[in-house]
Amino acid sequence: MATASNFIVGVYGDDDIVLKAVKNLRTSGVKIHEVFSPFPIHGIDEALGYKHSRLPKAAFMFGALGFSLALIMQFWMMGYDWQMIIGGKNFASLPPFVPVTFELTVLLSALGMVGTFMVASDLKPYKKPKIFDVRITDDKHVVAINLAENKLSKEEISHLIAGTGAEEVNEKSFE
Amino acid sequence: MEVVSSVRTPLVTGAKTVGDVTQDICVRVEAKPPKTWFMAIAVSLALLAVGTYTLFFTLWDGIGVWGLNKTIGWAWDITNFVWWVGIGHAGTLISAILLLFRQKWRMSINRAAEAMTIFAVICAAFFPLVHMGRLWLGFYWVLPLPNTFGSLWVNFNSPLLWDVFAITTYFTVSLVFWYIGLIPDFATIRDRAKNKVSAAIYGALSFGWTGAAKDWSRYESVSLILAGLATPLVLSVHTIVSFDFATSVIPGWHTTIFPPYFVAGAVFSGFAMVLTLMLITRKVYKLEDYITIQHIEYMNIIIIVTGSIVGIAYLTELFMAWYSGVPAEQYAFLNRATGPYWWAYWTMMTCNVISPQLFWIKKIRTSLWATFILSIVVNIGMWFERFVIIVTSLHRDFLPSSWAMFYPTFFDVGDYLFTFGFFFTAFFLFAKFFPVINMAEVKSIIKSTSSSDKAIK
Numbered sequence: 001m002a003t004a005s006n007f008i009v010g011v012y013g014d015d016d017i018v019l020k021a022v023k024n025l026r027t028s029g030v031k032i033h034e035v036f037s038p039f040p041i042h043g044i045d046e047a048l049g050y051k052h053s054r055l056p057k058a059a060f061m062f063g064a065l066g067f068s069l070a071l072i073m074q075f076w077m078m079g080y081d082w083q084m085i086i087g088g089k090n091f092a093s094l095p096p097f098v099p100v101t102f103e104l105t106v107l108l109s110a111l112g113m114v115g116t117f118m119v120a121s122d123l124k125p126y127k128k129p130k131i132f133d134v135r136i137t138d139d140k141h142v143v144a145i146n147l148a149e150n151k152l153s154k155e156e157i158s159h160l161i162a163g164t165g166a167e168e169v170n171e172k173s174f175e
Numbered sequence: 176m177e178v179v180s181s182v183r184t185p186l187v188t189g190a191k192t193v194g195d196v197t198q199d200i201c202v203r204v205e206a207k208p209p210k211t212w213f214m215a216i217a218v219s220l221a222l223l224a225v226g227t228y229t230l231f232f233t234l235w236d237g238i239g240v241w242g243l244n245k246t247i248g249w250a251w252d253i254t255n256f257v258w259w260v261g262i263g264h265a266g267t268l269i270s271a272i273l274l275l276f277r278q279k280w281r282m283s284i285n286r287a288a289e290a291m292t293i294f295a296v297i298c299a300a301f302f303p304l305v306h307m308g309r310l311w312l313g314f315y316w317v318l319p320l321p322n323t324f325g326s327l328w329v330n331f332n333s334p335l336l337w338d339v340f341a342i343t344t345y346f347t348v349s350l351v352f353w354y355i356g357l358i359p360d361f362a363t364i365r366d367r368a369k370n371k372v373s374a375a376i377y378g379a380l381s382f383g384w385t386g387a388a389k390d391w392s393r394y395e396s397v398s399l400i401l402a403g404l405a406t407p408l409v410l411s412v413h414t415i416v417s418f419d420f421a422t423s424v425i426p427g428w429h430t431t432i433f434p435p436y437f438v439a440g441a442v443f444s445g446f447a448m449v450l451t452l453m454l455i456t457r458k459v460y461k462l463e464d465y466i467t468i469q470h471i472e473y474m475n476i477i478i479i480v481t482g483s484i485v486g487i488a489y490l491t492e493l494f495m496a497w498y499s500g501v502p503a504e505q506y507a508f509l510n511r512a513t514g515p516y517w518w519a520y521w522t523m524m525t526c527n528v529i530s531p532q533l534f535w536i537k538k539i540r541t542s543l544w545a546t547f548i549l550s551i552v553v554n555i556g557m558w559f560e561r562f563v564i565i566v567t568s569l570h571r572d573f574l575p576s577s578w579a580m581f582y583p584t585f586f587d588v589g590d591y592l593f594t595f596g597f598f599f600t601a602f603f604l605f606a607k608f609f610p611v612i613n614m615a616e617v618k619s620i621i622k623s624t625s626s627s628d629k630a631i632k
Contacts, residue, residue: 015622038193038363039619040391050386050572059404069459077319077328086332099337099415103344106404110348118382121390123358127302127383136386137363139193139618 007033007153009132010143010170011062015041018141025143027158033146036136055113055120056123062112063105070104071097096164132172144172186280186620189464200360201367203460208607211459219599226593229586230305235309236318241588241621242569246579251587252302253419254561258417258444259594260342261437261557264409266292267349268508270356271405274398280473282616283465287456288449289353289443290458290609294601295448296346298594303338318613334418341415345408352401355394358384359615372630413441415488420564427507427568429606436488440557443527444476447553455545456606465612475540478553482531485560488530507568515580518568519559 012018019041025032026047035044078084079092118124132142143166145157152160158169233240234350243250267290271282297526307313317339319329329336361381368374384390417437420428450471456504457466496508511520530552534540539549566581 035388036388037388037391037585038197039615040395041388044388045392050389050392050437053393055393055396056400060560063404073319074331078331082328085369086330089332096332096568097442098331099334099418100331100340102336102411103340106408109345110351110401112268113397113400114351117355117393119198121387121393123384124391125379125382129362130383131366132383134302134366137359137366137384138197154272 002171003007006147006154006171007132007175008147008157008161009170009172010145010164010166011133011145011170012141012165013139013167014165015083017165018143019044019047021143021166022159023163025046025145025160030145030152030157030160031149033144033149036132036138036142036144038090038137038141041141055117058116061115062116063109065106065112067101069108072100079175130174133170136175140167181304181446181585184469185285186467186469187465187617188467191621192462193621194613196612196618196621197363197367197431199462199465200612200614201364203606204364204368204608204610205367212607214604215455215459215616216600219596219603221393221596222592223596223600224591226591226596229589230546230593233305233586233590234310238306240584242584242587244575244579244581245567246572248582249569250562250566250581250582251591252306254558254565255591256299256302257322257416257437257561257565258449258558259290259295260555261297261304261413261444262300262554263292263345263349263445264438264441264450265449266290267345267352267405267409268442268445268560269449270352271402271409274402277408279620280470282620283462284449284453284470284474285616286353286356286613287453287606287611288611289349290398290605291452291602292445293346293353294598294605295445296342297601298347298598300342300346302336302590303593334415336374337415340417341412345412348401348405348408352398352405355397355401355611356613356616359383359386359394360610360613362386363614364610366504381556396435400449410438413437420631425568425604426501426503427564429504430492432488432491432495436485436492436618439481439484439488440560443478443531444483445555446477446481446559447550447557450474450478450546450550451554452602454543454550456611460606460611462612465617468543470542471543475534475546478531479540482527482553486528489524501567506571510571511567513561514567516563516570519563519567523556523559523563524553527560527586530556551552 009147010021012021015037018035018037022035022044023033026049031065032048035041035048037044074097075092078097083091085091132144133140137149143161145161147154150157154171187196209233233263238252241250241252261289268284269281270285273285302311307316314320317329317336361377362384365374365377365381368377403478414434414437417433421430421433422477423429453466454471457463464508493508496504499505530549533545539545570580571578
């Protein structure tokens with residue numbers, strides 16, 4: 001069990017209590033590994049000190065890529081590579097290219113952002129998730145604290161968690 | 176912490192707890208489906224079988240089996256295409272636009288509405304694909320792929336090609352949006368799974384979701400941006416579909432009002448189809464606490480608004496035809512209302528303009544039976560709208576010697592039935608194997624809404 005990491009797991013029944021608990025634990029100097037919940041809790045990322053996600057930037061970059069590729073593709077194909085006379089009109093002009101440019105901007109932006117999200121959060125079909133408590137996806141909120149990341153002892157942390165309104169304090173270790 | 180007025184009617188009734196939501200929704204995935212479900216899927220599979228037969232001959236013999244003629248080269252196929260795309264507008268509108276407007280009542284209905292959108296768009300795409308005749312070569316005709324014809328590219332000036340991009344993008348983005356929302360709910364089913372097979376399947380579908388705060392934070396920004404991207408996308412799809420007609424020179428098609436008019440009509444028919452399906456799902460799966468009369472009333476109000484926009488668009492078209500002073504335009508509209516297809520025109524007018532106005536009466540818009548019947552009436556009307564626009568504008572050609580009528584054949588009807596069979600089969604399978612209500616989202620509002628429920632009682 002040399003590589004095992006040991007966690008203290010506080011189980012909470014209410015999202016407001018867990019939000020307060022996170023704030024209190026952090027002011028007591030406990031380093032929280034992660035909080036797990038069945039639904040997004042408003043303000044938990046600020047309480048945990050997480051930075052704002054950079055996914056909006058990724059979405060913009062992919063959108064800009066889609067926009068440029070769409071325009072380059074259309075102007076190159078219609079105006080340069082194989083010119084066709086259609087109703088005596090210009091080989092290439094901007095207005096008819098607007099719909100496809102718009103669609104490809106949206107498409108690449110959406111797919112690129114979601115792909116980035118999958119990679120960043122390491123979501124994949126064959127992933128074996130680390131489940132701290134099976135009730136997380138039902139109705140319980142869990143605060144997981146990695147003992148290796150904290151200077152405080154197991155007992156001290158358990159005591160602190162119990163004082164924040166946790167319903168249960170459990171131990172959990174992963175290989 | 177958020178403060179919700181105790182005067183506001185609860186979105187979820189029955190004083191549910193977070194655990195109740197999991198139980199209520201998951202049990203429908205885990206338990207054996209009710210008898211009504213088997214009956215429903217049997218009927219839709221029978222439709223699919225009839226449709227598969229006609230589809231086979233449509234592909235084997237070519238689209239000559241349809242009732243098209245030299246004058247009317249577009250009829251049922253494109254009518255059905257536009258109709259299905261229109262139906263496919265409600266799901267993403269509910270989940271994207273209502274998310275941006277922070278309308279929490281969307282949460283009980285968005286999952287099923289999005290599923291419906293995805294299936295409807297597949298049904299829509301079926302018609303242009305079949306219309307290509309040799310659809311296995313279709314990739315070269317619709318996508319800019321390098322090919323052996325000297326790289327003769329697709330024509331980017333053509334609205335039909337814009338359609339390809341619009342429908343594909345809409346389908347892909349809707350699918351991704353829907354799936355992202357499903358991931359946390361699949362994880363719930365995975366963690367409750369009693370046997371290894373469903374644990375493995377839902378485990379793979381849930382992508383290893385654990386509900387970590389970091390992931391939720393990313394999830395929320397992804398949802399918000401997808402909603403922001405999907406909103407103009409929803410509006411663009413039917414706009415581009417309407418360009419198929421509006422950019423042509425056919426009297427009756429050549430109008431600038433088409434894009435907004437088509438979008439309103441699409442939302443109108445989409446909400447009607449959502450209501451038809453939700454009323455059945457609600458009854459079969461006993462979801463009365465989650466999809467309340469209030470949800471139905473809100474959707475009916477959207478039907479009044481969009482139905483009235485459609486009504487005004489019809490009147491504007493008539494006015495513009497008269498005011499334009501163009502004899503061809505004037506004739507096209509006079510012929511719609513009084514020509515050989517007068518019955519289609521007046522069916523459209525009755526179903527789309529008059530029937531939704533009944534929802535001004537509170538008793539009617541909160542009645543399940545009235546809503547169910549009117550939701551079907553609206554979709555009949557919207558089918559006739561497209562039929563009127565397409566067939567009556569074409570059947571009086573520029574030369575009177577080319578004037579013709581359109582008569583559907585067995586294969587026109589059968590191919591339409593095929594899409595119905597597919598649509599309902601897919602929807603019923605979805606209702607069995609997928610969580611029909613977005614559990615994670617409903618859980619996030621359950622505390623505020625349940626306490627107001629208790630306060631009222």
